[in-house]
Each structure stands twice: as C-alpha cells, then as structure tokens.
Amino acid sequence: MTLRIIDQPVVRQLLTMPVCIDLMEQAMQQTAQGETLQPPRWIMRLPGDRGRGFGLMPGAMKEPAGFGAKLTAVYPENGAKGLQSHRGIIALFDTETGAPVAIVHGGEVTAIRTAAASALATRLLARPDASDLAILGYGEQALQHLKAMAAVRTLSRVRVWGRSQERAEHFVREGRALVDCAIEVSPSVEAAVSGASLICTVTGAAEPVLAGRMISPGAHLNVVGSSVAAAREIDVDAVARSRFFVDYKPSTLLQGGEFLAAKREGRVSDDHILGEIGEILIGRKTGRQTADEITIYKSLGIPAEDLVCAHFLYTAATEHGLGASVDFS
Incomplete structure (x- = not known):
C-alpha cells in the first residue's frame, strides 16, 4: 500500500475554481440527501490564545466512497506575514482496507473550496444580474472569493474594505490581474457595500463589521470569516x-455565531434557517423568491467539502503521477 503526499503546488494545479465548484455541488447534494457522516467539528483553543486554535473535522461519504479528517491549526496573524491562516492536512482513508491513502495540503484545499462553496451559493441565491461586488477583508479568502464570484457572475465593479489601507491596496493590485473590471479601495464598510448586489465578508472580526441597515435590497451575502460561536461579522x-x-444546519446551530446571536436576542428562531444549499440543489427548498429580498449564505465549512476534494486530488494526482508516493504498508 502506498501513501500519496499531495502538496500545495499540486493542489493549485489540479483544483481549479470551476472544478471545485462542481465538487462542492456534489458534497452539498450528498449532505442534503443524508449520504454523509459529519459529526460536530472539534476545536481546541491553544495556550496563549490570540485567536489561535486547533481543529479536527472527521467525516465519511457514500460517493465517492471514503472517510478521513482534516486537522487544522488556525493562526489569524499569519495573513500579515504572507502565510495562510489555516494550516494543516486532510487524511484520506481507503474504505476497503482502512489504510491511509493520501495526505493532502489542507490549507490550500480550504482556501479554494471555501470560496467555491460561496460561488455555488451565489449561483443559486444571487440575482442573475448581480454584478457589483463588495469584499470586506483583503486576505487569502478575499482573493479566492474574487475568483469565485467572477466564475458565476459577470462583475462590473469590485470594492474592498479593510482596516489596513496598505493591505487593501495590495489586494487591488493582485485583483486587477484576476478580473477585467474596476477594483477600488473603499474608506469604510458602508461605502464599500452601498448599492452592492454581492457582498462577501471574509474578515477575522469577532464583532460585527456590517450592519443590516447598510445592505441594499436584493443583495446576496456570503458570510465566511467567522467559524466559531463567539465571533460574528454581521x-x-x-x-x-x-x-x-447554510451549508449544514446542525453545525450552524452549534457554531454559527451570527445566527446564534440573533437567536439569543429573540430576533429569530431555528426556523429562520430556511435550508441548506444542498436542499436547494435537490429541489427540496426554494432559494431567492423576489428580486428585492436579501439572501445570506452562512459558511462554516463541512468535512464533506474537504473529503470530496481530497478524493478528487488523490485520483487525479495518481493518474498523472503527481505528488510524492511512499510505502505505507
């Protein structure tokens, strides 16, 4: 038995945004159909905290058949150092023998699949003519979401906001190489989202940066940056x-900070979660109903997303002889 090691360059080569969006559709459908096992994510705060944590996300899927887990260290300060904030591995196991067959670069998969899931949600929930994009945050997920939004909508304008003017301007320079439209830095959150039909929040904020009063009728939001119950961006x-x-209702009820805060204040009940993205895909739930309503996709990330990507990468890398292969009998 061999174990294939799939590093960051191989992930970037094989897991393109269009491919990953299709994989997210597969993962979301299986989740909605009850064909996955996805226990609650386990998170441990690291000594000294500073927002640092270590997470374990185990899961199993029916098709493609496989099980495994993502182990991730989260270091929020890494973005300022030019490093990924999520660093870890995805371990994939064979269902016939139980042997580990692949170790995949978890940070790169997380970066791509998170944005691809938002692209899928945008395709299903945003107005067909949505083209004015606001991005709150300027790190790795901001760039990935720029690519993801451009994959499902024709963008006419992009505005970005972040606390560091220098880093926001750096994002603009990088973004201009990715999309053929105007990209500019906004001086405030309110200026960034004014009139925007697409909004992606990809910040590390613990407290809300975006208020409901700022959101224009008909906008679609991908709320991505917060992933624990104590943090919220909106x-x-x-x-x-x-x-x-949402991507997965059980995880939102446990760790969706924005939803849980609204529930604590009595503004919403559990029924306010209208459905999972996969339920829209299979026709069980209805997404956008009118042009003027505001839609939100709350992303926490689920093991099925990681496993379907890991299986694709393992199969493709084996076929093309990519990555390193070691004996692991």
Missing part, C-alpha cells in the same frame, strides 16, 4: 432581514 439586523441559508 449584526442581528442583517440576519433577521434576510432569507438565511
């Missing part, structure tokens, strides 16, 4: 005003 008004969709 306020309770934004949650309450929206048609609210």
Whole structure:
C-alpha cells in the first residue's frame, strides 16, 4: 500500500475554481440527501490564545466512497506575514482496507473550496444580474472569493474594505490581474457595500463589521470569516432581514455565531434557517423568491467539502503521477 503526499503546488494545479465548484455541488447534494457522516467539528483553543486554535473535522461519504479528517491549526496573524491562516492536512482513508491513502495540503484545499462553496451559493441565491461586488477583508479568502464570484457572475465593479489601507491596496493590485473590471479601495464598510448586489465578508472580526441597515435590497451575502460561536461579522439586523441559508444546519446551530446571536436576542428562531444549499440543489427548498429580498449564505465549512476534494486530488494526482508516493504498508 502506498501513501500519496499531495502538496500545495499540486493542489493549485489540479483544483481549479470551476472544478471545485462542481465538487462542492456534489458534497452539498450528498449532505442534503443524508449520504454523509459529519459529526460536530472539534476545536481546541491553544495556550496563549490570540485567536489561535486547533481543529479536527472527521467525516465519511457514500460517493465517492471514503472517510478521513482534516486537522487544522488556525493562526489569524499569519495573513500579515504572507502565510495562510489555516494550516494543516486532510487524511484520506481507503474504505476497503482502512489504510491511509493520501495526505493532502489542507490549507490550500480550504482556501479554494471555501470560496467555491460561496460561488455555488451565489449561483443559486444571487440575482442573475448581480454584478457589483463588495469584499470586506483583503486576505487569502478575499482573493479566492474574487475568483469565485467572477466564475458565476459577470462583475462590473469590485470594492474592498479593510482596516489596513496598505493591505487593501495590495489586494487591488493582485485583483486587477484576476478580473477585467474596476477594483477600488473603499474608506469604510458602508461605502464599500452601498448599492452592492454581492457582498462577501471574509474578515477575522469577532464583532460585527456590517450592519443590516447598510445592505441594499436584493443583495446576496456570503458570510465566511467567522467559524466559531463567539465571533460574528454581521449584526442581528442583517440576519433577521434576510432569507438565511447554510451549508449544514446542525453545525450552524452549534457554531454559527451570527445566527446564534440573533437567536439569543429573540430576533429569530431555528426556523429562520430556511435550508441548506444542498436542499436547494435537490429541489427540496426554494432559494431567492423576489428580486428585492436579501439572501445570506452562512459558511462554516463541512468535512464533506474537504473529503470530496481530497478524493478528487488523490485520483487525479495518481493518474498523472503527481505528488510524492511512499510505502505505507
């Protein structure tokens, strides 16, 4: 038995955004159909904290058949150093023998698949004519979301906001190489989202940076940056005003900070979660109903997303002889 090691360059070569969006569709459908096992994510705060944590996300899928887990260290300060904030591995196991067959660069998969899931949600929930994009945050996920939004909508303008003017300007320079439209830095959150039909929040904020009163009718939001119950990027008004969709309802009820805050304040109940993205895909739930309503996709990330990517990468890398292969009998 051999173990294939799939590093960052191989992930980048094989896991293109269009490919990953298709994989997210597969993962979301299986989740909605009950064909996955996805226990709650386990997170441990590291000594000294500073927002650092270590997470374990185990899971199993029916098709492609496989099981495994992602082990991830989260270091929020890494972005300022030019490093990924999520660093770890995805371990994939064979269902016939139980042997580990692949170790995949977890940070790169997370970066791409998170944005690809937002692209899928945008394709399903945003207005067909949505083209004015606001991105709150300027790190790795900001660039990935720029690529993801451009894959599902024709962008006419992009505005970015972040606390560091220098880093926001650096994002603009990088972004201009990715999309053929105007990209500019906004001086405030409100200026960035004014009139925007697409909004992606990809910050490390613990408290809301975006208020519901700032959001224009008809906008679609991908709320991505917060992944623990204690953190939230948008306020309770934004949650309450929206048609609210998620990747996986059980995880949102445990760790979706924005939703849980609105629930604590009595603004919403569990029924405010109208469905999972996979349920829209299989026709069980309805997404956007009118042009003027605000839709939100709350992303926490689920093991099925990592496993379907890991299996694709393992198969493709084996076929093309990419990555390193070691004996692991």
